[in-house]
Amino acid sequence: MSETFEVIEICAGAGGQAYGLEKAGFTHRLAVELDHNACTTLRANLPEEVVAEGDVADPEVWNPADHGPDNDLGNRELDLLAGGVPCPPFTIAGKQLGANDERDLFAWAVEQVAVVRPRAVMLENVRGLSMPRFAGYRQHVLDRLTSFGYVAEWRLLHAAGFGVPQLRPRFVLVALQAEYADYFEWPEESEHETTVAEAISDLLGKHGWKDLEDWKKKANKIAPTIVGGSKKHGGADLGPTRAKRAWAELGVDALGLANDAPMPDDKFEGKPGPKLTNEMVARIQGWFGEFSDWTFTGRKTSNYRQIGNAFPPPMAYAVGQAIMRALKKESVASNRQVDQEHDPVYRILRDAKDFLSADQLVQQAELPLGIPELEKRISMLRHDFHVVTKKRDNTIVYKLGEFKAFIGQEDHSRHDVFLKNRAKIS
Template sequence: MRAIELFAGAGGLGMGVSLAGFKPEMVVEWDRWCCDTLRENRKLAGSIISSWPTPIEGDVRDVDFRRLEGKIDLVTGGPPCQPFSIGGRHRAHDDSRDMWPEAVRAVREIRPRAFIFENVKGLTRETFSTYLGYILLQLQYPSMDRDGDEDWQDHRDRLQRHHTSGGRIEYRVVHQLVNAANFGVAQKRERVVFVGFAEGIVADWCFPRETHSLDALLYSQFKTDGYWDHHRVAKKNRVINERFKARGESLKEKPAEMPWRTVRDALEGLPEPRLDGKSGGFLNHRLQPGARSYVGHTGSPLDEPAKTLKAGVHGVPGGENMLRRADGSVRYFTIRESARLQAFPDNYVLHGAWSEAMRQLGNAVPVTLGEVVAKSVREHLLSSGA
């Protein structure tokens, strides 16, 4: 099946979509460092993206999609999220960085059978509820573009009137806030995901069921010791999270889900990084010095899923880009460790210095999450027969 990847970044979502069985016909990304990463990995034998086309490096607003109308099964992407991020100033529809209008334009011009878009959790905040509703209306009726100087509120009102008067829905859209940890990613990363199917495709799809859970992890840590035995951690070296102790001890039956994957799980097999970069032959696995812990800046515990990786580096307020060892000491995650927390393969090269590579990873979608959603969408498209 044919796909288009917009706002590709370092390739996390796109890799997941490719693993699900889609072949990208176009990849668009404006950031030169991300494009360097994509170009470099296209050259590598065995790379997930070796069959991708050369990325279009430039502003998506300059791309004409009309030649692909009716020829594409899936459009995917993560419109830049700064207008809705928890960090920084929030201007939403008044922010020139808001690329949702371009995502909608791509759907309008391409008319794909389905689309998958994702964005930060901040988009679901009450502050942005009106604009979230506006995004959903645009995705349902992409052909109803803004007229001339029409402002976004007037456009929203026109879409609402069309919707409530029984207008023909062009795409049936559902959205859901999902936590990547619940799908086997070793990171507590919440993203809001939008999935839409074109009119004519049987619309009986729903988001995949969660496969992993906190309770299953606690059961293996508190009830069976299976987690500790697997990692050969002696009792004296086990750090018990007091926040979860009562919950873990109260569990009576083994949960049906698989355990949340932890930082220790994700980093299994990686040697301790060194300043000279000689770290067992692993790519991008050099120690970055300077990490320190203080109140509110404590890093990610070794035996839980990581905190959400952030695009910032030294200035990340919660220490999300640091590892906190069992003895309480901290250090920065290496690029390779961060890539594993985002489910990137070990042969994937991140272009640029540590700070630049961490920015790319902090903005990425975990590969596993993209694959789970895209695989479900692909199966639905195949079964619909449309």
Template sequence: MKTIDLFSGPGGLSIGLRRAGFGVEACVEFKRDAIETYAQHHPEATHYNSDIREIDFTQYQGKIDFLAGGPPCQPFSIGGLRKTSNDSRDMLPEYLRALTEIRPAAFLMENVPGLAQKRARPYFDSMLARMSGLGYKLNWAVLNSADYGVPQKRRRLFVLGSRTTQLCFPAPTHGPGTEKDHLSALEVLGPEQIGESPKSPVKYAKYPDLRPSPYAGHIYNGGGRPIDPNGPCHTILASSGGHKTHWIDVEEVAPKYHAHLKAGGEPWKGEVPGARRLSVEECSIIQTFPRDLVFAGSRSSQYTQIGDAVPPDFAFVIARSVFFQLNGGSSADLAPALEPDVSMIQGSL
């Protein structure tokens, strides 16, 4: 099934699509470094390194079966100003324009959960109405990548559309109610450091914000948090590379300090002993990119590319399910391809 990947970044979604059986014909990405990274694993695709508003997609009408992509999420992210449609970075209308001009048999759109919540919800509903008006049967869900074998807690909104059937989402393969535990980030990384950590020391926060878990809350400087040694990592951020980079608690200080604060102790001062922030390579591994993939550009650009991307393994599980359904398959056909058995369920928030 011939596919175009819009707002492709370094190609996490495309890697998953291709593994699932889709043929990625072209990608659109404004950032040059991301396109250079993408070209390493999809050199045969047409690479549009330009503003999507300058591309006429009618040239692909009748030639493309499937449209995929994740429009920039800043207008809807809870970490931003949430201006929604009033934000100049809102590219949902461009995704809708591409959908209108190409008229594929089906599509997948990825974004942050904030698009379907509170302030942005009326705008999201209006977009769904317009998609439905183009003749698509829709389904959408907020899924967590950790539930599908990715060593990272990353919640993302997915919208599926098809002209012939209402596509369903695959059931979780990891976590409560399944045969497998969530994958631990440290289990995937291994005991030895990989790559070079950013030069941003981890310090105790002056005014700690305590939460039930030692690995949550804001009790250290910046947005980077200690990684739970027995579970998935927090979401890898596009702003990593400095104080927002998650870190490995080499000396297991986090549970001790958490217990100290919970007992009413005074905040500690200075740097956290043994704290090591994740390198570009380690962030890439947690995001499930191929280990031999080299990200183009500066270190800052590399962190941004990784943090902005859809984890390839996450993309694969969803794309594999969609591919089988679009080609007349069922959950019984899909079971041998995904472990454990994956049955189709309708997703919901």
């Protein structure tokens, strides 16, 4: 195997995942991103020629087939396909439209695995994707990857477990070709948490703010999840109402950002404390210590969105290291048990050659709560799949129809909706 390990990263944002993967030893063949401001930041940190700007699903921006095993460009086998595909389709704070959201690219990304055939895959998203609402969606993803010859597994990881002073759970999918799968071990999360005070007190006190020591006592814990917002919703503040209350308990005014740290005699009457600068927010997102050497470009609000929407570099580094070890086969094969079961109702319907009754589904899926549980699962499946029902002998019977998600179809509604909302998507 070559000593160079190449990654193509889709929906790369401003480079949180890119930075972590580069630190783990991967070299970018491509980093594809839609947002112009984020691309400018990527070009300031990566070789300019590897940054591709535009819709990741547009073959004129990049063509997955150019990087597959039968490509005509002389590209060797890709080591890793990675990305942080858009979160809004799955976020708990949103409508959780999943496959019906024009921003959903998770299913599309999974289909590209069959085209590119990388040794490994790493895709991350928000915790909402781990909820029961998306059990069928997750099962579809696992089943597709299995059919491509990969061993895939989801894992909920927490930023605080990797030294990031923030409550930021991320749902990560890792898939490897069978040859490497037994060598993969998920990185372990540390029980030690870096606090906000530890991360940014030197920045907050750089002008000699006299109330710093009192502030540090309030900020001796981790922060709530930073919310970067989007062109459509959210500005340069630190999150919704509940998050602002949590920031207030830390002695931070979350209603906007500051241009500089407090001066020595600054008081914040009627406020919980000072506002943070982008430099402080970047540290809370994981850009500190060995991950400090990264340049953000653009204006303040754009910088904040880039930072706030990023995958924390230390998390990307930890998962990237684990994948690298597997690709190098450095550890003894673990024969680990991989959980491939997320929704038995989906799997039974998928494999059925004919309609199935409710009683048949309950029995085959071994649902402990019977019909009520089945009805709930069918209701959730309908969000992302067409589920056909009809009456047979006075009994309702079910059959699984098409997946609603965009996976590259030329006639999918995603195209028109995407073009209509292009200026608002980030």
